[in-house]
Amino acid sequence: MRARPARRPTKPLMNRARKKPRRMPLVLRFIKGSIHGDILLPVIIHALFAALIVYVDDFTPYTPHLPGSITSSLSIVVGLLLVFRNQSSYARFWSGQNDLTTICTNIRNLTRSFLTCNYNSKGPGPTPAERAETEAAIHTLLAIIYAVKNTLQWEWEHSVGAPDLEDSGSGSLKPELRELLGPKMSQTYEFEGLGLPIQLTMSIEAYIKRSHDRGWFHSPQASQLSVQLNSLVAAYGTMETIRLTPIPVAYLIHTRQVLALYGGVLPFAFVESMQWWTVVIVSLITFTLYGIEAIAYQLEEPFGYDKADIKMDDVIEDLRIEVSVLLREWQENAPMFGRH
Known part of the structure; x- marks a missing residue:
């Protein structure tokens, strides 16, 4: 009888995969992962x-x-x-997991469309400024799921939500968000009641509008991208409902x-x-x-x-790795984006 191969996580989704096999039968576990102490x-x-x-x-x-x-x-x-x-x-629990998957799926789809279709086939290629704008849009997409996590887990820097503090701009963001958004995020409005995820989706909607006006997306495609963004916001709203409705x-x-x-x-x-x-x-x-x-x-x-x-941390890290690889290959004009 052949020995059962050891379980090893594949590179994709490696953070969500089990790191190591269980060494102790579940029936014998009384501390780690159990509710016995409660x-x-x-x-x-x-x-x-x-x-x-x-x-x-x-x-x-x-x-x-x-x-x-x-x-x-x-x-x-x-x-x-x-x-x-x-x-x-x-x-x-299951609804929260599905809604998180919906957000990740829509971020994947929007990333794919933004990186593949950010030029007009009948005109010149995108300028360096337009490429920088596309890269910023991808960073904003990735920042959305970080902002969703921070909002649902009530993780904010102390200066966020305090209008009497001088620093209510980008310096009040969590480090991972500040790294993604950079100095262009001049102000957040959480202390006024506007969640950061919704604020970031406004930037994505504006990017879709500008790209449509440039001829990068035809009207049905731009409409579909807006539908995906709406689906993302709806999933976030359902997660908010779970969080706020005990x-x-x-x-x-x-x-x-x-x-x-x-x-x-x-x-x-x-x-x-x-x-x-x-x-x-x-x-x-x-x-x-x-x-x-x-x-x-x-x-x-x-x-x-x-x-x-x-x-959530593992899900976000896996998505960050995926998006980072796509963005890196796009910057190097990889054949997967159909430019050659």
């Missing part, structure tokens, strides 16, 4: 409560027993609540209270038949239920820094 306290509390009920049953004249039908009825409610909780949370707090409160109630009733149903094994059974059940709820809690905010969140 649910340890409630599991311990329920185990201690179960031990108290068993102690009362064994060493006092009281018999704290309840019929098993009560837990059966509650289990249906708990199951429905957790199913809805996880479905809604994963839907937010799960209703009333639902979160009720879910936690139902879990606590269910975990509190379990010892009364098991103590008569299981005795001290009740502590083990209650611990396992509460570990399972609180773990499912904790996973949903992580997934409902997909743009953070948790292990389970969308790897």
Whole structure:
């Protein structure tokens, strides 16, 4: 039997690919990537409560027993609540991932069109100033996804959003944005309520208009480029909605209270038949239920820094590498752009 080849990420998408194979089975992982630390306290509390009920049953004249039908009825409610909780949370995560992919796809398409069609086949080639303008447009496209990330993760320099500070221009940008946009970004308007991603799309729309007027893009093509830009903005708007619309707090409160109630009733149903094994059974059940709820809690905010969140930094870095290679080859008049 042939040995299974080692998994190695290919050069494209290398940051999103798994860096190394798992060395430990997932069933044995209790710290890295798991939610055990988040649910340890409630599991311990329920185990201690179960031990108290068993102690009362064994060493006092009281018999704290309840019929098993009560837990059966509650289990249906708990199951429905957790199913809805996880479905809604994963839907937010999946939608955020798809919207990020939509933004990357549109940036790829716009980059391809800008670099391939930035000349009029019936006239002279682009001037150095026009080539510099195209290069700046590509940098602006790449800056859009950085700005989306910074906005969704609330990553701004301290001077952004503070109109009383003297430096409210390009010096207030994050370093990666300042490197891409350079001194031409004279002012940002975040402290006035205009997000930087939207401001940058205005520059791209203006570039499309100027390119159409020069004859680089015919009207249907320019219209399609604007559609792609609109799709990019729409995806960003959906990501904003996910970021700014949390799960209703009333639902979160009720879910936690139902879990606590269910975990509190379990010892009364098991103590008569299981005795001290009740502590083990209650611990396992509460570990399972609180773990499912904790996973949903992580997934409902997909743009953070948790292990389970969308790897936005890796996605952006892969896109930056792609766009940088295309821009470098375009500067060297590579045959892929059809100029030869």
